[in-house]
Amino acid sequence: MTGGDGSARPGAPLSEAARALYARVTRGEPVGPGDTGPLGELVAWRLVNVDPDRPAAPPVALDPQEAGRRRLDDELRDLAARAARIAAIPALGDELGLHFERAKWRSGSGSEFLAGREQVAARIAEAVERAQDEVLTALPWGPACQEALAESTDRDTRALARGVRLRTLFGDGVRDDAGARAWATRMAARGTRFRTLLSPFQRCVVVDRRQAFVSDHVVGGDPEETAWHVMDRAFVAFVAEGFEDAWRRADIWHGDPRRAVPADREGELTERQREILTDTAAGVDQRITARRLGIGLRTLTKELALLRARWGAPTLAALAYQWALSPERLAATGRPEGAGRE
Helix, strand or coil, X not given: CECCCCXXXXXXXXXXXXXXXXXXXXXXXXXXXXXXXXXXXXXHCCCEECCCCCCCCCCEECCHHHHHHHHXXXXXXXXXXXXXXXXXXXXXXXXXXXXXXXHHHHHCCCEEEECCHHHHHHHHHHHHHCCCCEEEEEECCCCCCHHHHHHHHHHHHHHHHCCCEEEEEEEHHHHHCHHHHHHHXXXXXXXXXXXXXXXXXXXXXXXXXXXXXXXXXXXXXXXXCCEEEECCHHHHHHHHHHHHHHHHHCEEECCCCCCCCCHHHCCCCCHHHHHHHHHHHCCCCHHHHHHHHCCCHHHHHHHHHHHHHHHCCXXXXXXXXXXXXXXXXXXCCCCCCCCCXX
């Protein structure tokens, strides 16, 4: 068999036509235009010699034993090279497989466990640097430290310059952090939108609604140190909707401190506030309380924020404790059925 140029393919056996032509050459018979292919095979096998300066001259037959030894040597060298290439395939698969496993989180569905704060920060930074449309961040514990704020400032500023929309939701306690207030004021002026929420919500970062970072609830590590990087589109959409629900219930924040209760109203509690405090101390779900009082969940969280500011309570548990010790709690007993409901 021959290649497109009439020469024999490496490793191909000598065709019957080439064998017949070799016999004709040894008998001195002429070679015609129809013998181009078989003649190319004989030349490749070094069974005949053709004078390039005298194309009309008849080819000269060469020793087939010598040609066979040379061909055998060529085939053995080629076989050894192919064997070496075959032997290298498993090692190549192992080597490239490591890169593929690391890259799966970028290119397909699934999830990747992030075992430490540095790894979490690196993955989030890489994702935000590649963001094109929107980054949603929910941090119930507030900013981690000033160093983290400085790193996110540069990263977020670059994202804003690319036209990426940034929305960040903090826990209500961030309003008591002077450093966080100064940082939020600066970033709000650059275009980042902030809100704070008193009620609990899950930590997450959603980038372009295509990838999400969520706290670890599988391995059982420290939720502030470990996380999962998720690429499954359905789950990412679920996380984004959870963020949107919390965002709708949150209060707009531009870095301003918590509003203090006016001194002339320091001793006043509305019946609705007493109802809210009673349910909070009893561990009643806020949605149930809001529905019972006929108010929105956002209104309820605003009331709780005012009550926490009143007693300086950093958490709902602390608020319930202050309420239990307060003289106002006595006024909540014996009130008419349904008092304070809207």
